[in-house]
Amino acid sequence: MSKVILQVEDLRSYFFTRKGVVKAVDGISFYVDEGETFGIVGESACGKTVTALSILRLLPEPGGKIVSGKIILDGTNLVELSKKEMRKYRGKMISMILQDPMTSLNPVYTIGDQIAESVRLHQGLRGEMVEQEVISALRLLKIPSPEVILRQYPFQMSGGMRQRVVGAIAMSCRPRLLIADEPTTALDATIQAQYMALFKDVQKKTNVAIIYITHDFGVIAQMCHRVAVMYAGKIVETATTRELFKAPKHPYTSALINSVPRLDRKDARLYSIEGQPPSLMDLPPGCRFAPRCPVVKPVCREQEPPEVGIGYGHSVSCWRAK
Amino acid sequence: MEDVLLEGRDLKKYYPVTKGLLQRTVGWVRAVDGVSFKVERGKTLGLVGESGAGKTTTAKAILLLERLTSGNILFEGKDLYQFSQSQLKTEYRPRVQSVQQNPWSSMNPRMRVRDIVAEPLVVNTKQSKKQNQSRVLELLEQVGLNSGHAELYPHEFSGGQRQRIAVARALALNPSLVVLDEPVSALDVSIRAQIMNLLKDLQEQYNLSYLVIAHNLATVRYMSYNVAIMYLGQIVEYGEAEELFKRPLHPYTRALMSASLLTLPEDDGQGTEQIILSGEMPSPLNPPSGCRFHTRCTEAAPKCSQEVPPLRNVGGGHEVACLRV
Numbered sequence: 001m002s003k004v005i006l007q008v009e010d011l012r013s014y015f016f017t018r019k020g021v022v023k024a025v026d027g028i029s030f031y032v033d034e035g036e037t038f039g040i041v042g043e044s045a046c047g048k049t050v051t052a053l054s055i056l057r058l059l060p061e062p063g064g065k066i067v068s069g070k071i072i073l074d075g076t077n078l079v080e081l082s083k084k085e086m087r088k089y090r091g092k093m094i095s096m097i098l099q100d101p102m103t104s105l106n107p108v109y110t111i112g113d114q115i116a117e118s119v120r121l122h123q124g125l126r127g128e129m130v131e132q133e134v135i136s137a138l139r140l141l142k143i144p145s146p147e148v149i150l151r152q153y154p155f156q157m158s159g160g161m162r163q164r165v166v167g168a169i170a171m172s173c174r175p176r177l178l179i180a181d182e183p184t185t186a187l188d189a190t191i192q193a194q195y196m197a198l199f200k201d202v203q204k205k206t207n208v209a210i211i212y213i214t215h216d217f218g219v220i221a222q223m224c225h226r227v228a229v230m231y232a233g234k235i236v237e238t239a240t241t242r243e244l245f246k247a248p249k250h251p252y253t254s255a256l257i258n259s260v261p262r263l264d265r266k267d268a269r270l271y272s273i274e275g276q277p278p279s280l281m282d283l284p285p286g287c288r289f290a291p292r293c294p295v296v297k298p299v300c301r302e303q304e305p306p307e308v309g310i311g312y313g314h315s316v317s318c319w320r321a322k
Numbered sequence: 323m324e325d326v327l328l329e330g331r332d333l334k335k336y337y338p339v340t341k342g343l344l345q346r347t348v349g350w351v352r353a354v355d356g357v358s359f360k361v362e363r364g365k366t367l368g369l370v371g372e373s374g375a376g377k378t379t380t381a382k383a384i385l386l387l388e389r390l391t392s393g394n395i396l397f398e399g400k401d402l403y404q405f406s407q408s409q410l411k412t413e414y415r416p417r418v419q420s421v422q423q424n425p426w427s428s429m430n431p432r433m434r435v436r437d438i439v440a441e442p443l444v445v446n447t448k449q450s451k452k453q454n455q456s457r458v459l460e461l462l463e464q465v466g467l468n469s470g471h472a473e474l475y476p477h478e479f480s481g482g483q484r485q486r487i488a489v490a491r492a493l494a495l496n497p498s499l500v501v502l503d504e505p506v507s508a509l510d511v512s513i514r515a516q517i518m519n520l521l522k523d524l525q526e527q528y529n530l531s532y533l534v535i536a537h538n539l540a541t542v543r544y545m546s547y548n549v550a551i552m553y554l555g556q557i558v559e560y561g562e563a564e565e566l567f568k569r570p571l572h573p574y575t576r577a578l579m580s581a582s583l584l585t586l587p588e589d590d591g592q593g594t595e596q597i598i599l600s601g602e603m604p605s606p607l608n609p610p611s612g613c614r615f616h617t618r619c620t621e622a623a624p625k626c627s628q629e630v631p632p633l634r635n636v637g638g639g640h641e642v643a644c645l646r647v
Contacts, residue, residue, distance in 0.1 A: 256511055263579060
């Protein structure tokens, strides 16, 4: 039995703007085990990234705020920590990889300096020890000839190699939890395949728990053990990856899976979901997917569906689910 | 009998690399290096490849946004470079339109939708304002928008709706060919299907030809009749989409397919093993000798680094450039 490393309970993160309250994340719960990859999939503005930023307590201020809920990392509720205490967790216990390696690296520092910064800050190492740690982080991400690379600048590297460097920074302090926010979206297909294989290997070696945020079901299928599907600030379905693809229970999940063209068969016509996601400032009453749902019932437009468990590790928020 | 609308013959585009005070040319970036293809009337040709493969340069050459280093483009059998400027303006440009990848940067934010869609009509026809406006409303309806949208500005629309506006603008002059450069990659998953279905419906309705550029194989398979797989400025495999995806022959095509196949967890172990290429695409400034793919190929033989593989027909119009096939 593996140990739960992160438990999120009824998390609500709102943005308070002049025009009104944006309910970016509105009551989500999930857990992540040690050594597990947990996927969060959804379209833009469904709350994936805000979930990640909430866990790191990095919501943009002023405006962004965790309104309620618990984020328990290895027994500590991160929501209750002071800013100073939280700083000890970031980088050391939890780290993050962002989508675009062009903007997440500093162009005027060498690769070595950028990894060393995190090693000095979080592990308190000095002198030769720092360089050793930097090299071991580069080795972990299988970056060729690390002794040479650490004196290079980001512009001297390709996109795939830069994203490995970002991975090396994130893994340099051997965190317990890694949040990867669309880490391969900016990469080419063959490089993406390399990167994903690399991360599976890193996970095997370090037993790190990964939260993998993406909009791509192909990536989910290859990387994740369990998945949560988000829509308009809520998790509509959570299941093991196998279950989710084999027997999706929420109409949004099955619509999403069916609207992606497949390479292994010729589709006559793609299934398409009409309309667009609702504004997070002006949510419909009842189920948030009801206005676009092909199998909507009267109750869906009036009451929010509760989350119901339907078998091992599979839960769904839909009035139709049994 | 195939009815060819546009044909590219041995297209080459080299960009000079200059150095020093006198801007001496010290090398060439071979962005497109000997590419030939045909776009049939009413059908779609898909160009697939990773960044730097030369897809967009090929599209730019067709749209006459780049002058080729060598090669010919034939439109309905006539060589474009023999056209005079005025002929191009009346006989070619209005009939070849494009839709760009990013609907946030392809429209002037200060223009209303009705003016954006009417722009090609204003430039290319002598119709009255009234005629233009009724045509705009007709176009908006065709792409699934309504007359109320005509008075709005681009920022008032979502990405999918903006891409619909871009499609309406491209159709304004009743073109024969529309170049679609990554038409859905900037959109959300649930919106992509809407736009792809719309494009297919319009194609059927108006017998349009499309040149679709995409890096996503599944998108291309869904959209295209013919497919060309590009690597480092060259076509490595070409054929009808059905045939090519059922029987991929080039190792690069197979690796690409393996990388983008939706492998379900239950296929573990029994499905085809994933091919993971090592290394990255070499620089087009100094492409490898012989087969350009041999540095990353899982099946490379010694001869691959010496001999340049020609694009050979292996039956049924399926062409492949590999010495080992």
